[in-house]
Amino acid sequence: MVIQMILFVSITTGVAVFLLIFMLFVRRSSTRYQVRNRVQGLQAVDIMQTGKMYQEQRPHRSLRISLLRIWDWIMFIVGNRVKAMTPQALYRALDQRITWAGKQYIWNAGTFFFVMVLCGTGMVVLSLGFIFTDVLPLMQRLMIVLVMFFCGMFLPWFCLSVMITKRRQGINAQLSDMMDLVCVSVQAGLSFDAALTKVGERMKGPMADETNRMLRDVRMGMTRRQSLTAMANRCHVDSVYLFVAAVIQTESLGVSLANMLKIQADNMRDRHRQMIREKAMKLPVKLVFPLAFFIFPTIFIVVLGPLVLTVLTQLKGNF
Structure with a gap:
């Protein structure tokens, strides 16, 4: 059994080291892959320089922040390597x-896949305690x-699915209030972008964050x-899709924006x-x-427990 454990640990360690070396040092000969690696290397250097500047500005930062920055840098490098090996369909999903969870600025698909493999x-x-037992056959061990x-x-x-669900619930809960504020602001004389800016400044939450990002995209040159x-x-979220479709249709047809926002606010509230x-x-x-x-078993114990004890006592006295 000890020999089997040593053999299994050796094989697992060898496979892990081989995969790590393969992810970190294998290169592809295509020009596109070389350009992408060069850009990723420059980004990594930028991150390291930013960390050095931050360290010079704050020399007395705690050990926890230093370890977190080192972990972020390692996961950034490993995530970019895993991205080249991950199937495109899985990477897009x-x-x-x-993105639906709102973590696109923090996580990477390659890093997340690497965390999945680590978990x-x-x-x-x-489960090594079940694997190296002689009671179970080999097929059951492999299945475990x-x-x-x-x-x-x-x-x-x-x-991640739980985070997506909570974020959608927060957007649905916040969208009706946001629509009311936008409608009141537009009816008061503000433009649509100015109304969204005021709402983004006064409200906090996932919908306000998405609104602020939309306004930043407009300032960067994207069309509305x-x-x-x-x-x-x-x-x-279905409600956001309906709101966006209504705004786009209003701009295309030249309908009054204030009336459309009032109708959409009533619809969102309903x-x-x-x-x-x-x-x-x-x-x-x-x-x-x-x-x-939880509740019915307790009730059965309280109600039927004395009766069962009485019956058992009488049976014991008879026999």
Whole structure:
């Protein structure tokens, strides 16, 4: 058993070292890949220079901040290497979901995939006690390894899905209030961009952040149609899609913007009210599971427990 454990650890370490060397040092001969590597190298140098300037400005920073910066730099380099090896379909899906979660400035699809692989490997390491037991056959051990690996890879994906769901709920909850403020601001005489700027300054949350980014895109040279469409794609919420489509159609047809915003504000308020009613209707169904698994067994123990004890005592006295 000790020999098997040493052999398994040696093979796992060798494979991990080989993959790390392959990710960090393998190059492709294409010109496009070389140019991309050069740009990524310059970005890494820029990050290192920024870190040095920050260190010169604040020489007494804590050890935790230093370790976090080193970790960010390592994950940036590794994430760019993993990006070249990740399938394009998986990379686009991860990049899109990271954008929906609002973490596109913090995470990278390659880094996230690398974290998924690390979580899968960590789950396999935690299951070593089941792998090196002589009770289970070889096929069951392999199945345990595969199941634990895929469970570990699914854990970051699940956390990302939870973040996307919470962000969508925050956007839906904030959109109706934002529409009311924009409508009042436009009716007071402000332009559409000025109204959105005021809303972005006064409100905090995911919808306000997306509005501020849309305004920055407009200032950088994008058209309003393109910036609004990009904002809707980043939010990935039906209400935002409806709002963006209404604004684009209003600009195309020359309809009054104030009337359109008033109609959209009423529509968003009704949709938000219907969403709250839908959640209230789902509550009794969701309460069935806590009742069945936690409350009913306790009631049965309290009600039927003395009766069962009495019956057992009488049976014991008779026999």
